[in-house]
Amino acid sequence: MPFLSSLLVACFAIHFSEALTSTRIKTKPQHCRQKYCSNSQLHSSSSSEDPTESFPLNDTPKKKKAVVIGAGWGGLSAAYSLSQDPSFEVTVVDAAPRVGGLVRDGFKSISGKRNAEAGQHGFWDCYYNIFSLLKNDLGIFDNALTGYAEQGQYSPNGLEAVWPIYRDQSPQLPTGLAQAAYTKFLKLPLVDRLTAFPLVLAFSEFDDSVEAWERYDKISFRDLCVKLGVSKRCYEEAFEPMILTGLFAPGAECSAAAALGMAYFFVLSRQNAFDVRWCKGNIGEAIFDPWMQKMKSGENPVKFQSSTRVTGFQMDDKNTKITGIKCSVTGEEGQSSSLLLDADTVIFSVGASALNAMVRNSPQLANFKEFRRFANLRGTSVLATRLYLDRHVPTKYSANACWGFDEGVGMTFFNIGELHDLDGAANESIIEVDYYHADTLMVMSDDQIVKKVKQDLDTMLGASCAAAEVTDAAVVRLPSAVNWYFPDSYKDMPDLSSSCLENVYFAGDLVRTRHGSWSQEKAFVAGIEAANLIRGLPIDKGVIPLPKDEAHVAFGRSLVKQFQTLLSGVVSSEGENKKAPSLVDFLF
Secondary structure (H helix, E strand, O other): OOOOHHHHOOHHHOOOOOOOOOOOOOOOOOOOOOOOOOHHHOOOOOOOOOOOOOOOOOOOOOOEEEEEEOOOHHHHHHHHHHOOOOOEEEEEEOOOOOOOHHHOEEEEOOOOOOEEEOOOOEEEOOOHHHHHHHHHHOOOHHHHEOOOOOEEEEEOOEEEEEEOOHHHOOOOOOOOHHHHHHOEEOOOOHHHHHHHOOHHHHHHHOOOOHHHHHHHOOOEHHHHHHHOOOOHHHHHHHHHHHHHHHOOOOHHHOEHHHHHHHHHHHHHOOOOOOOEEEEOOOHHHHHHHHHHHHHHOOOOOOEEEOOEEEEEEEEOOOOOOEEEEEEEEEOOOOOEEEEEEEOOEEEEOOOHHHHHHHHHOOHHHHOOHHHHHHHHOOEEEEEEEEEEEOOOOOOOOOEEEEOOOOOOOEEEEEEHHHHOOOHHHHOOEEEEEEEEOOHHHHOOOHHHHHHHHHHHHHHHHOHHHHOOOEEEEEEEEEEEEEEOOOOOOHHHOOOOEOOOOOOEEEOOOOOOOOOOOOHHHHHHHHHHHHHHHHHOOOOOOOOOOOOOOOHHHHHHHHHHHHHHHHHHOOEOOOOOEOOOOOHHHHHO
């Protein structure tokens, strides 16, 4: 995700508004039972939903059945956390044959002889909770992930920029200044990069609070850049590639709030934030298989129901709970069978497109206004390809972002032989090329796609690649597979717990939370938080928080907050608090 280049020159002047530090939990209507405890109850537990319910003296309380829909990072995290509580019986349901959600493997090349994945996914330095899982719980950190390495950015004109290993740069500098000093721009003129300076005003105000999201989510990131005077070249060569590879859609179709939040988390939170590791092998074999086996073999085993598609829901008599999950199971030979899973608790951990489809196809869910709003959510498409070449083709960097090949389409490419440390890397090359917001490409045939991918690589890598022949290829189409953070979409996203169905929760990176993380890390954290609510624990129990803002950032944020308070007049003539003015109010 090498993308925030031009902004970094200006970031040393960043003055942010004070960060929101309190966690907000939405209160349920009177007809819905509260699913979390008061402070005095947080450390008490009960083996039944109703603490007043009693059992015969010689009977063991029946386990509560938790069904997790979706086996991505969020769903697996929720299942793993719930399985720590022996009072729950956990079942994970997923339509795919392999766990992992969007990042799963299990795909095959065109010849059927080679494995492929749904793209490559980085593990950034700020993935504290996932790193803890890999190190402390699974003990696979060093075997599963690569070390840090420099990254490149290409256009049809060649190499455009280089992102160093920031932790190796000395001296350590304040965030913003560090990225500006150590990022290597090869072609984008300094005068264009400096036009990004006014964006620090937006970063000054956006603090990931609910109020900040509501202000900035209604406008697109492109409109924000235009209003602030970012040059056309700076936007097209730095910011548009950033959004296309970070949020998987053009800046004109992405929320400014999402862009600002993502950028701060991945790049600007501290000097080392953009240092990234990659999975050393197929992610299913390297990470998800060991994790799944640990859950299957634990003291309270988790059941995995793969190749199982949710087709409907059963409700209780009062229409306040989901009591059953109707499923269709696909057998090894393609035959289908029906399955009904009883449920005391349900966690939806699916993406925007899947959640949309469930509501549209479920009269039970569509009965609720809360769920009907999910029909506004949508995803954007990814095309993951992998070429197997008949000779070694050198790449200067093993991970690279690209721009300028197809309008409105993001692009990255990876040297799989180097990332996966394959023995045959000296005699062949395996290059992964992934395209984002890729609907215009996915309509092509496999042969047409392979031809296009090879041409793009020849353009970037030159004669050595042009001389190579393709011996096999993988083409993985993922329609509407990743969440699309389009303007004004925040209001339709789910919270951790449902406001209408008292036993329903949500996990994944689509969920509105206040941890501050993004992508896989956010999904993983949201799974823990959802499980904590279900178990009646503090929402942040077992969650590693993000580091506090660096001193200069925190100071700047406090100044901005004070300035906003001064402008607001604090109290109106009627004695009511006024809303503090926003940069968005002045610009739009």
